[in-house]
Amino acid sequence: MATIDDVSKRAGVSRSTVSRVVADNGYVSDEKRRAIQKAIAELGYRPNTLAQALRSNRSNMIGAVVVDVGTPYFANMVYGLQRATRKAGKALMVSSGYADQDEEARAIIELVDRSCDGILLYLERPLRADVVEIIRAAHIPVVMIGRMGCEVARGSVQLDNFGGARDAVGFLLEQGHRRIVHLSGQADFGDTAARLEGIGAALAAHGMDMADIKVVNGEFSQEFGYSATMALLDEGHDFTAIFAGDDDMAAGVLLALRHAGKSVPQDVSVIGFDDAFHARHLWPPLTTIRQPVDEIGETAANLLLKLLGEPGSAMLQNTIGTSLVVRDSVGPASH
Amino acid sequence: MATIDDVSKRAGVSRSTVSRVVADNGYVSDEKRRAIQKAIAELGYRPNTLAQALRSNRSNMIGAVVVDVGTPYFANMVYGLQRATRKAGKALMVSSGYADQDEEARAIIELVDRSCDGILLYLERPLRADVVEIIRAAHIPVVMIGRMGCEVARGSVQLDNFGGARDAVGFLLEQGHRRIVHLSGQADFGDTAARLEGIGAALAAHGMDMADIKVVNGEFSQEFGYSATMALLDEGHDFTAIFAGDDDMAAGVLLALRHAGKSVPQDVSVIGFDDAFHARHLWPPLTTIRQPVDEIGETAANLLLKLLGEPGSAMLQNTIGTSLVVRDSVGPASH
DNA sequence: GGACATTATGGGATCGATCTCACATGGGAG
């Protein structure tokens, strides 16, 4: 591997001058510039990123920790991150935190130690105190994605859970549904609260309130969607539509309805949330609220890049809107 | 951030001795070791990874380029990579090549420049000549995943396409199917050839040969699955089972059959390949050949780690087996 | 008791870049 010294010798100049050409700053005569560029091309010289980073204290690398890269949801988010960072000419390094505080801490510290210029976090657990201290000591800007806040964050990007839930229920109401069930996620998630407010807003717009909807708390899983639906049917609950907290739940709901001999959307309408990868593969194809996950990632990364550009700036916030994806699982209310 | 010099001053020893304690090699008296460990703890010292890598020429970082991290398939593969590298205490840096030769080249060069100790590649295009030279000059071991070979590779991991296809068709034959259609991927893929051989083996085991199966070449997409099936039905082709080249195709096949009023598996059986994320969400849930993608990634990473341990070793090969996942889309042949 | 290995420690070069500073030109303003 050719070094900057090899280039300088070949071009008959000093290291400093080569550095100026490579970094494109300072004064260099056209004559020497050409000689240096020629030498660079002939030797196939590419600067050693490690040495650059060590000396200049900037690695041109962005770190990210998400819950699990192996999951379609976060893979999609990483796609967005990569799109933004690549455009800015920065490398991206991603780790998984696996919803475990110590794993998350380990991943973050690794990124700090590798001298990332900035860090993006989608966490499931609050940051460990020592990690907060480490980030702070390293003066690394942090942008949080999603529900979890954090004291060191200089920016954050969130989904418009309020608007999404409002639109979902609003759509059902427009289709004439009045007996709606909402299968909700864990009650202690910040998202859940925002969605309930959104549901309230939709109901209010039709002269109704939360008393007019049944909310069942559970968890984001197909199993819960299935069992909750079966329980509702067993107890003879009278509903014409279900708003599932996410598309996994919705998949369980559809399965339960089929097993119970109900047809969708003739007997019951179902709407999901996320527009997950499998939503269009369900039967019937799922009407759902699209969460632009890649856009969330891209926005967060751009926000971080902005923060890197102007160090002293204030806290930056950003909310990403949802959209209604109409497929076949919602129809007009029967009778 | 505390440096090794801070630690050495605080503990009253030289840099060298601190380095010995941190790296846990060479001779250090218990007394000084304790003093140094105390100083490290008090200062919260963590070695600067960049400086370590620069001097020692080992970054403890593994690079990987896959087609697209944003895709469930490769996300799953990355999950496997991460599992192996993390266990070995190495960091992982992943990029997408987006099935474009120049993008792939860019991503690889980036990884080389960041001084990765080894590189894992799942490529769609042959390596550009200059990239081959760069990798060779940097003496970085490379492991290839999947179909694409490469002259610099020191190891490779592949799926057992032969066995997978043999098992798929074998299963259909056992269920009594004799009029089978295979929707195949691009004919120029290495995978496709291996699968055709596997199909031949299954047929041979039942005293049949390739003349007894209809093969339609196309591409791995839901759209092709749909249109090909419709075409077969339109021309009145008489078949009882379809073996789709992947689960996306299979989704299209199921949709086409439903639109044509055929029921699965009563009228037609369908088997897929991959066990993709959405396979169990299809209706009926798809019987398919499971491709253990994460295991492929994990195996490849372990192979690379082994290569790093013993530099002079020979070319390492590895084939990952498939398994049959029985769900509901295949039934006994009718009449 | 001298030769030699083992244990223990520090000094200083080194990895490959950046960056500050000193210094040398040349041209335009006063």
Add this chain to the structure above:
DNA sequence: CTCCCATGTGAGATCGATCCCATAATGTCC
């Protein structure tokens, strides 16, 4: 004719570690 500023170049310190080598103390063997 100075003075000063813009332009152009190189020497050498520096980033934070590793690693080779010199040196010294101690123990062991013949």
